[in-house]
Amino acid sequence: MDKTSTTIPPFIDRVDGIPKVTGSAKFSAEYDFPGMVYGVLAESTIARGTITGMDTKGAENAPGVLAVVTHLNCPKLPGYESTAADIAKRPEVNRGFRVFTDNIIRFSNQPIAIVVADTYERAVYAASLIKATYKKDKHNTDLNEAIKTGKPVEGNNFKDYVRGEADAWKNAEVKIEVEYSMPLEVHNPMEIHALTVNWEGQDKVTVYEKTQTLSSTQSSIARAFGLKNENVRVITQYVGGAFGSAFNTWPHSIAALIGARKVGKPLKLMLTRSEMFTMVGYRPQAIQKIAIGASKNGKLTGITHEAMAMTASYQVFTEGIVNGSRSLYACPNVNTRYKVYPLDLSQPTWMRGPGETTGAYALESAMDEMAYALNLDPIEFRLRNYAETDPESNKPYSSKFLKEAYQMGVDKIKWNERNREPRSMKEGDWLIGYGMGSGIFSAWRGDAKVSAKFLQDGTLVLQTGVTDMGPGTATSMTKLASDIFGIPASQIKFEMGDSNYPPGPFQGGSGTTSTLGTAVHNVCMNIRKKLADLIKDNPVFHTQLIHSVKPEDLVFENGSMILASDRSKKITYADAMKNAGLPQIELLEQSPANPMANHTAYSYAVHFVIVKVHSITGVVKVTRVVSAVDAGKIVNYKTAESQIIGSAVGGISMTLMEEGVIDHRYGRWVNNNFADYHVAVNADVPKVEVLFVDKPDPILNPIGSKGMGEVGIVGFAAAVANAIFHATGKRVRELPITADKLI
């Protein structure tokens, strides 16, 4: 990115860039302590049943082994025990999986033991010697089978939504009814999940853990082991990607804590790539039926969206797959239905653009099909149904610049110069197609605490218990503080990743910048106030109108307070503090959540994609991507752009490659490795052009930004699938769209 560009506002490079590329950044598996031991899990080979016998002798006698923990000898955890009665009262689908507490097998590759040894290799070997015998029960890992013969989970999350009249599409002048399916997908961040555990006695522990949320990791560990929160310190200095996989405190982490406490030594546990498929969640498979009705002139009259997804037999996971269909377009009649079916698999979890990504694939593909049915340009069709207020809540939007985003993308990719006719554009043997899809994702603001210390030497230290899975939170917060506080970014230290710091927000749901940005904004404004106070009575700054200086009278720039009405009157922050004999200013800021009583807030993205499809071999190449995004004000352009580029890469993978495959006969994964589970490589990704509307949201927070980590991938798969249709004239309604589906 060109720093001298006049069209892009100034940005800063990643503050963690150098440590990351030079290797000095420490990830959770990279902490070493004297006497370190290693934990490796042994796992079940069946998908459902009970363990009838465990032979751990071989493992226990293997060289270097210090302990083998199974359900037979696992110390009871107060958090698991005290709730046992309570658990029994819960429906089976919400009991959760408590590692090593019983002999029940709930999914294949469930951890059944942890082996602790003095080296990693010895632990791996010993774990391979553990032999379990099972009583097998009939399992089901097949969503289609569950829909046919099983029962969906019941509960409040599954109430049908009806606005206006249900199934109104049926009476429309023009209508379509289609079904889309997508497989389960796995986050697969580059950094595998790992943790290093260091107990001090039995009641105090420091955990270096890969997490997106320090505070709930801290409290879940404390709860399980019956400890006080303050006796559990969680440190996460760096996270090598997560995409949602690092919210939960997963069973392998509890297993590591159990193992480490048992041997009384610092312990490290690193999952393998294969374990990343079964231990830390995935995006659930979903089958979606969607029907759209419209008048001949392209006004929507009804949308019906039904989603059937999966969850684990022991834990319900729900997400807003059908929610986008209620709010993306102005349509008087909308009804949605959402069902999840329990399967004998490990539990799904949030994955980038949770729910909305799945839903928008169906909705935005169907909108394209409908546009063709109406003989309307897909953009024109969307504009005719543009929602000026939120159709779901009837509240005004805090801000909405989706129209602007459509236009930016249309201009950039020269949308209107294409031939709209399917299969009409060619380049030799390659068919060319243009497609678009849009995405919507809730914007919100939670509460957060941040502490600030401003020193006389001009350094501002900010501390908060947030972690950064990659978007560049430290960078954007540094940029924000630099802009607000008027000192160079190089003088700001943003310290995070430690539960001893004041609790920050979790990282996810596209709320970190909005939430933490508010706290950082407020704390900077409050230090400004304190600084202004120091010169309140300084006669130099007094004028005919000003007898006592207030922050509003001042400009805070380059480390100086400058009188706005007479810029010749100024004083550096340092001098103001020296004069007042103040070595430092310290503040703790707690910024509250914004309940958004009178508005609804969303971020939007519109993706335009050009593909080439080989007319003979069916090979698809994405040749151009333009994503136009309304995410409110952009705090730091470079890292924001990277978020959207990353989303495009994920979106290309999702549409063309990603597919978790289970052999339902065994209930076992067959492609749980990086050779068989494909994600895009560089050669699959063209230049991704990112455009931001960059207009502040005036309601959500004082910094004006809405959030973009999730929305960048929402609607992307539809854009690619629609482009493939435009290129080939063929609708493939099943992801991933691989070459064999196009020949």
Place this chain on the structure above:
Amino acid sequence: MINFEYSRVSSVKAAVDVLAKNPTGRFIAGGTNLVDLMKKGVTAPTRLIDINGLPLKEIKETAAGLSIGALAINSDVSENETVKKNYPLLAMALNAGASPQLRNAATVGGNLMQRTRCTYFYDIAMPCNKRQPGSGCGALQGYNRMHAIFGASDKCIAVHPSDMCVALAALQATITVSGPKGERKILFTDFHRLPGTDPSKDNTLAKGELITGLNIPKNPFTKNVYYLKIRDRASYAFALISVASALELTGNTIKNARLAMGGVAHKPWRLTESEKFLVGKTASRENFTKAAELAMKGARGYGHNNFKLKMGPVAIVEALMKAMV
């Protein structure tokens, strides 16, 4: 991974001797396949015999053709000027395989010997006759998208995953091996075998033998060649189907043709009938289509891989068309 012993050898004789003394040992070259299999528990050699020190890295052209040492690194072969000029099909096939990092480590001998990527072979909790004879074939009624359409048996439908070997089959290479009973040569198409009733054997290398190199006879296929690889992403994925095509043309008439396919059988699948058909014919899409039809005789799908019956002929025609330009 189970503990193992390790020795380094510096002569072919020493390599063969050490293996003879340690029949449950295994040669290790680049290690890109063997180490993976050891980590997964698929194989557990008691001794690794490191052959990287053997003087078998040479790539040289003689009057008879090209000779390549078994320890030549894949990328050294594909970047070799003589190979690029006179054996371009081999360079193309090599470059279509794996990733640059892997090609920088993998050897020619290891590439010949690499084992199937069938997931049932890799997961020791699943049945696989190749890994554990008699346990059944997991893929037959399981997930078999990557699997064979030619020459499979009800014991095994795995494919040989190599790209390089598809080109070598088309170019009629010969493999040189050295064993306790001395040296012998194996015709390339006789090296890899079909699964039949004993899928545990990938090839005809006898117990105790070391591959020392291979020879490609001089050939006229320097211009009209193509290696087409259809895969699930643009790079770093095994072939759904690949086709090595080579034509010798006089004017528009085919004087000589070579065709082989990858991703379709337990061995690189040479299409001799199609080759025969093409000789003397005009190089045209029509004739290529007929050749492709001939090639597909006897093909059968097993479910997820049925698409290969359709993709196969299309790929053959496309590879021949591409060889023309």
